[in-house]
Amino acid sequence: MMQNSLAVVYRDALIRTTSLMWLFFDMAVPLLYLLMFGVGLDKAVGIGVIIKGTAVSYNEFFLAGVLAMSCFGSAINQSYAFFHDRETGIFYEFLTYPMTRGEYLFGKVLFQCIMSVVQALLTLGAAIFILHIHIKIVLLPLTIAAVIMGISGWFFILAIGAFIIRRSDAFNTFINVAYFVLMFVSSMFYPLDSVPHWIQVIASFNPVTWHTDILRYLTIGVGNFSMIVKETFGFLFFSGLMFVLAVRTLQKAV
Amino acid sequence: MNTPAISIQHLVKEYRPKKGLPIRAIDDISFDVQSGQIYGLLGPNGAGKSTTIKILTTLTEPTSGTVTVNGFDIRSQPLQVRKNICVVLQENSVDEFLSVKNNFVTFGKFHGMTKKEIEVRAGRAIELFGLQDVLSQQAMDLSGGMKRRLQVAKMFFTTKSIIFLDEATTGMDTFNKRATITAIKEEARLGRTIVLTTHMLEEAEELCDAITILNHGKIIASGTTNDVKKMGLQIFYLSLKFKEVSKQLEQELLQIQPLQITVERSAIDMSVREHEAALRALSVAQSSGSLVHFEISTASLEDVFVHLIDEKKGALV
Numbered sequence: 001m002m003q004n005s006l007a008v009v010y011r012d013a014l015i016r017t018t019s020l021m022w023l024f025f026d027m028a029v030p031l032l033y034l035l036m037f038g039v040g041l042d043k044a045v046g047i048g049v050i051i052k053g054t055a056v057s058y059n060e061f062f063l064a065g066v067l068a069m070s071c072f073g074s075a076i077n078q079s080y081a082f083f084h085d086r087e088t089g090i091f092y093e094f095l096t097y098p099m100t101r102g103e104y105l106f107g108k109v110l111f112q113c114i115m116s117v118v119q120a121l122l123t124l125g126a127a128i129f130i131l132h133i134h135i136k137i138v139l140l141p142l143t144i145a146a147v148i149m150g151i152s153g154w155f156f157i158l159a160i161g162a163f164i165i166r167r168s169d170a171f172n173t174f175i176n177v178a179y180f181v182l183m184f185v186s187s188m189f190y191p192l193d194s195v196p197h198w199i200q201v202i203a204s205f206n207p208v209t210w211h212t213d214i215l216r217y218l219t220i221g222v223g224n225f226s227m228i229v230k231e232t233f234g235f236l237f238f239s240g241l242m243f244v245l246a247v248r249t250l251q252k253a254v
Numbered sequence: 255m256n257t258p259a260i261s262i263q264h265l266v267k268e269y270r271p272k273k274g275l276p277i278r279a280i281d282d283i284s285f286d287v288q289s290g291q292i293y294g295l296l297g298p299n300g301a302g303k304s305t306t307i308k309i310l311t312t313l314t315e316p317t318s319g320t321v322t323v324n325g326f327d328i329r330s331q332p333l334q335v336r337k338n339i340c341v342v343l344q345e346n347s348v349d350e351f352l353s354v355k356n357n358f359v360t361f362g363k364f365h366g367m368t369k370k371e372i373e374v375r376a377g378r379a380i381e382l383f384g385l386q387d388v389l390s391q392q393a394m395d396l397s398g399g400m401k402r403r404l405q406v407a408k409m410f411f412t413t414k415s416i417i418f419l420d421e422a423t424t425g426m427d428t429f430n431k432r433a434t435i436t437a438i439k440e441e442a443r444l445g446r447t448i449v450l451t452t453h454m455l456e457e458a459e460e461l462c463d464a465i466t467i468l469n470h471g472k473i474i475a476s477g478t479t480n481d482v483k484k485m486g487l488q489i490f491y492l493s494l495k496f497k498e499v500s501k502q503l504e505q506e507l508l509q510i511q512p513l514q515i516t517v518e519r520s521a522i523d524m525s526v527r528e529h530e531a532a533l534r535a536l537s538v539a540q541s542s543g544s545l546v547h548f549e550i551s552t553a554s555l556e557d558v559f560v561h562l563i564d565e566k567k568g569a570l571v
Contacts, residue, residue, distance in 0.1 A: 003366065004364070007360070007363040007364045010360065010363055011349070011352075011360040011363070011364075014352055014356055014359075014360065015349070015351045015352060018351050018352065018353075018392070019351065084350075088345070088346070088347060088348070088350055089343060089344075089345025089346060089347035090345075090347040090348065090349055090350075091347075092313060092343055092345060092347060093341065093343055093345075093347040094364075095312070095313055096311045096312065096313060096336060096339065096340070096341040096343075097336060097364045097365065098333065098336045098337040098364070098365060098366065099333075099336070099364070100333055
């Protein structure tokens with residue numbers, strides 16, 4: 001099984017090395033978000049933000065948001081790659097290769113996980129050494145596990161969109177709506193304590209909120225532990241469900 | 255008797271659009287392809303050739319019927335089927351962001367080849383299809399014909415026992431077509447089974463050991479290429495040249511009920527079924543007193559194909 005999935009990883013890695021722009025987007029954009037948008041807002045907010053009674057700087061608060069955003073952004077990139085492969089026809093050829101649909105998807109997600117872990121380590125490095133954020137180093141392995149969990153869930157749901165949607169304009173709309181709604185109606189950019197109640201309710205059902213809260217707890221230790229446990233199970237269920245749906249969609253993608 | 259490389263029994267494929275009635279793309283077809291054969295699937299657009307290829311290559315499931323590839327059932331053993339095949343689809347499917355060389359490398363890795371095997375076999379395919387000069391170019395920079403060449407070359411770089419070629423030579427220039435035909439013949443000689451669809455009947459005539467002609471999802475002719483061509487032995491083409499063509503002559507020839515007739519100034523081309531009709535047409539032409547030249551020939555595979563499709567159209571009207 002691994003040999004087939006590694007062939008998928010190898011192919012994706014080769015493609016990334018041919019496009020520096022793509023590599024830059026995958027690696028540096030979340031980092032720049034943290035260093036530019038985060039730092040700017042940190043200065044503007046000044047006194048920081050309060051989450052569940054704990055005051056933190058905006059930089060500390062936003063770090064988990066950037067990690068979650070990078071997972072989401074990488075998954076979007078990968079779904080664009082899927083869409084492009086389908087448009088050029090190579091996607092259908094892949095489906096005739098001697099591997100299962102699951103192996104193909106696993107290879108795709110494995111490559112994206114590798115990229116996201118590197119990206120997360122770069123972001124955490126910048127947070128520690130440039131922004132001097134105190135990160136819970138002891139929880140670093142769990143943080144990396146949460147990054148992998150996040151990329152998997154987002155990858156599968158966006159891949160389903162890439163398999164089903166045939167028109168590029170419709171696919172762009174799908175991606176933009178997903179990006180806008182899921183990221184802005186979540187705890188990624190602002191603490192939910194201070195937003196209108198209806199947004200809080202919607203955000204509590206949003207897997208981006210769950211993922212961001214988990215990462216926030218693991219990086220700076222802020223959050224309600226019992227809620228984090230529930231959100232972790234919720235996200236794992238979401239990822240598992242999306243994987244099953246993605247495989248089923250892939251089986252009917254022709 | 256040997257187990258056929260491919261066996262199709264009572265295959266049916268229906269598509270169910272969101273609105274309207276189901277569309278039956280394949281309507282109860284059965285045929286076998288023997289190992290080492292070059293097998294042609296012919297038919298006009300929408301006949302069901304590509305759908306048949308998609309089913310055989312596990313891209314889509316049949317609605318009903320049984321299909322086995324090298325003895326493996328396409329429904330219950332799709333992975334085993336895929337381990338035995340490689341496919342050129344109608345789409346120009348190359349890895350656009352990768353160089354030509356890396357297209358071979360990744361393709362080899364997907365098919366479980368070692369680095370050494372990739373080097374050796376890719377070298378042969380690259381030479382056979384004349385890709386030496388574009389090895390380092392990104393596939394996206396290649397012309398349509400070159401992309402197709404790369405795509406086909408990849409198939410001849412593996413050692414899979416069954417190759418499917420869906421309109422493989424479409425968009426190729428004469429040189430590439432010739433290279434592809436030579437490669438197909440060579441691989442079949444080595445014992446590989448090749449199933450191809452094509453619009454170019456002279457290509458099918460040159461390559462195929464056996465053919466099936468499909469129309470509206472049904473088989474309208476099937477057998478060895480010679481058997482199908484023999485169907486054309488009862489069709490005669492007459493090319494007649496006169497000093498002048500009178501209305502009366504035209505009327506007399508029409509009374510023979512030709513399959514098709516065209517009159518152009520002093521020349522008449524017509525096709526008739528059965529040799530008696532051909533002789534009657536000649537007799538009419540001779541008695542006109544202005545006949546200067548005539549030629550008679552039996553039908554080519556293309557003529558048979560056109561005749562069968564036309565006949566089917568007539569039956570449908």
